[in-house]
Amino acid sequence: MFAISAPxxxxxxxxxxxxxxxxEKINVTVSNDIxxxxxxxxxxxxxxxxxxxxxxxxxxxxWDFRVNVWGTTKFWCDFTTKHGSGSYGVYTKHVAVYCNGLxxxxxxxxGPCLIMTExxxxxxxxxxxxPPSLL
Numbered sequence: 001m002f003a004i005s006a007p008x009x010x011x012x013x014x015x016x017x018x019x020x021x022x023x024e025k026i027n028v029t030v031s032n033d034i035x036x037x038x039x040x041x042x043x044x045x046x047x048x049x050x051x052x053x054x055x056x057x058x059x060x061x062x063w064d065f066r067v068n069v070w071g072t073t074k075f076w077c078d079f080t081t082k083h084g085s086g087s088y089g090v091y092t093k094h095v096a097v098y099c100n101g102l103x104x105x106x107x108x109x110x111g112p113c114l115i116m117t118e119x120x121x122x123x124x125x126x127x128x129x130x131p132p133s134l135l
Contacts, residue, residue, distance in 0.1 A: 024066065024067065024101060025064050025065075025066060025101070026064065026065055026066065026067065026091060026096075026101055026103065027062065027063070027064050027101065027102050027103065028043075028062065028063055028064075028065075028075060028090055028091055028103040028105070029060050029061070029062040029102075029103070029104050029105065030043070030055070030060065030061050030062075030077060030090065030105045030107060030112075031055075031058070031059070031060045031104070031105065031106050031107065032055040032056065032057050032058065032059050032060075032107050033057075033058075033106040033107055033108050033113075034057060034081060034082075034083065034107060034108060034109055035057050036057060037057060037081060037082055038054050038055065038056050038057070039054070039055050039079060039080065039081045039107055040052060040053070040054050040055075040079075040080040040081075041053050041055060041061060041077050041078065041079055041080075041107075042077065042078040043061070043063070043075060043076065043077040043078075043090065044075070044076060044077075045065075045073060045074060045075045045076070045091075046074070047068070047073070048065070050063060055107075067093070071093055072093075073091070073093075074089060074091060074092050075089070075090050075091040076088060076089050076090060077090045077105075077112075079107055079112055081107065081109075081128075082132060083109045083110070083128060083132060084111065084127075084128020084129070084130055084131050084132055085128060085129070085130045086111075086128055086129030086130055087129070088112050088126060088129075090103060090105055090112075090114075091103050095114065095124075097118065098114075098116040098117070098118045098119055098124075099114070099115075099116060099117055099118065100117045100118050102117055104117070106123070108125065110125060110127060110128070111125055111126045111127045111128045112125070112126055113125035113126075
């Protein structure tokens with residue numbers, strides 16, 4: 001007779017219960033919206049380091065990923081501009097309800113802004129954590 005251990009059953013139940021979150025593909029796009037300026041971004045999670053990228057005005061950097069089994073995946077980007085800099089969470093499950101699987105960030109002179117697609121494309125903007133005088 002074939003027997004399945006309790007930990008394997010628990011794992012199977014967890015995978016089936018969270019299959020939507022596990023298999024859903026998430027997209028993050030960061031766009032430079034600062035005229036006449038090239039910015040630097042470095043994006044990463046606890047599982048992936050996407051490296052450093054220079055973005056000219058109007059350029060984008062985009063990546064896709066799937067949330068881990070535990071639903072704890074988070075991505076951050078370090079932004080460096082002439083107007084300020086800082087590290088910002090560009091993907092967390094707490095803001096996922098506002099983005100419908102598509103996280104679009106605009107890096108502006110005042111700081112990074114998230115386009116909240118589920119709220120009529122309203123912008124959620126944050127100030128720079130380090131103003132230019134501290135760079």
